[in-house]
Amino acid sequence: MSSQPKAAHFSAWQRWTEGPRLNHASLIETLDGGQAFRWARYPDYLEGRWSDQVFRIKVAPGSSDLLEYSVPVSPEPTHALNALKHYFACAVDFAHHTDCLPWRSDPVLTTAIQAFPGLRILRQPFAECLFSFLCSSTKQIPQIKAIHEIVATTLGSQLPDGSHRLPTWPQIAAAGEAPLRAAKLGYRARYIYQTAEYIATAGTDWLREVEAMPTELARAELLRLPGVGRKIADCVLLFGAGRLDAFPIDTWVEKILTRAYQLEGWKLPQLQQFANAHFGPLSGYAQQYLFAAARAGKIAS
DNA sequence: GCACAGGTAGATT
DNA sequence: AATCTACCTGTG
Numbered sequence: 001m002s003s004q005p006k007a008a009h010f011s012a013w014q015r016w017t018e019g020p021r022l023n024h025a026s027l028i029e030t031l032d033g034g035q036a037f038r039w040a041r042y043p044d045y046l047e048g049r050w051s052d053q054v055f056r057i058k059v060a061p062g063s064s065d066l067l068e069y070s071v072p073v074s075p076e077p078t079h080a081l082n083a084l085k086h087y088f089a090c091a092v093d094f095a096h097h098t099d100c101l102p103w104r105s106d107p108v109l110t111t112a113i114q115a116f117p118g119l120r121i122l123r124q125p126f127a128e129c130l131f132s133f134l135c136s137s138t139k140q141i142p143q144i145k146a147i148h149e150i151v152a153t154t155l156g157s158q159l160p161d162g163s164h165r166l167p168t169w170p171q172i173a174a175a176g177e178a179p180l181r182a183a184k185l186g187y188r189a190r191y192i193y194q195t196a197e198y199i200a201t202a203g204t205d206w207l208r209e210v211e212a213m214p215t216e217l218a219r220a221e222l223l224r225l226p227g228v229g230r231k232i233a234d235c236v237l238l239f240g241a242g243r244l245d246a247f248p249i250d251t252w253v254e255k256i257l258t259r260a261y262q263l264e265g266w267k268l269p270q271l272q273q274f275a276n277a278h279f280g281p282l283s284g285y286a287q288q289y290l291f292a293a294a295r296a297g298k299i300a301s
Numbered sequence: 302g303c304a305c306a307g308g309t310a311g312a313t314t
Numbered sequence: 315a316a317t318c319t320a321c322c323t324g325t326g
Contacts, residue, residue, distance in 0.1 A: 137308035186322025
């Protein structure tokens with residue numbers, strides 16, 4: 001075959017002194033807890049990719065919650081640290097946002113926050129985030145990650161370290177539905193290909209414009225895409241556009257709301273309204289705490 | 302073999 | 315307008 005992945009050489013570990021402070025559990029949950037699907041866990045670090053970036057990240061050994069990162073050694077100058085800051089949404093004061101959540105009157109939320117202190121909402125590339133969650137319906141996280149690897153390897157451009165990035169939407173449109181089927185996407189392959197066609201027709205700036213729209217308008221635009229319903233639209237807005245007021249309700253969150261908040265029998269639109277009213281304008285951030293805590297068995301679900 | 306998994310869209314009631 | 319059901323594939 002054409003090109004084997006090279007054994008990439010990584011830089012020495014750099015202390016990210018201005019970066020967010022996260023303990024091990026919260027770091028893992030942030031990067032590999034269902035927001036993003038291109039992180040792999042190794043004994044001493046996580047390795048992941050987005051856009052044309054490749055990073056290894058860990059909590060500094062022995063230190064309290066300070067992060068360290070390492071990148072593939074490259075002959076080209078790199079803007080890696082700026083990319084990392086953007087990905088971690090370092091301009092966002094999550095500590096303040098956490099304090100603004102209604103935990104004082106909500107013991108479930110308090111428990112969830114205590115389980116994953118400092119948990120963050122990533123700011124992923126909008127286009128990649130849309131792809132990711134189009135892959136996600138009725139799939140478990142390990143499967144979604146496996147699909148991402150296949151699609152990146154077969155359709156995405158090669159990076160300097162020999163691995164591959166996710167394909168762009170024009171690349172997906174050009175490739176057609178067949179390679180998506182081959183990536184085990186099943187019925188999602190048609191949605192993804194049709195979405196690629198839609199984006200191609202709508203023009204090159206459409207995604208960028210949608211990302212910049214107010215949340216409700218952006219959601220309405222995303223809902224025009226085949227395969228994108230309310231849940232996927234809200235995931236893209238939350239994890240790919242920094243909209244902390246977007247509250248995706250999946251089967252986990254539905255169970256949390258019905259059981260821990262005793263809302264048995266409520267339908268999705270009602271639960272959506274409850275979430276907005278109860279958790280407020282940062283409801284999406286609350287959702288991530290609850291989702292993480294439920295998966296960890298810390299709260300009823 | 303069969304139910305179920307980070308849903309959505311189209312059909313049916 | 316609310317409630318089924320088909321859609322792919324891997325896993326238990």
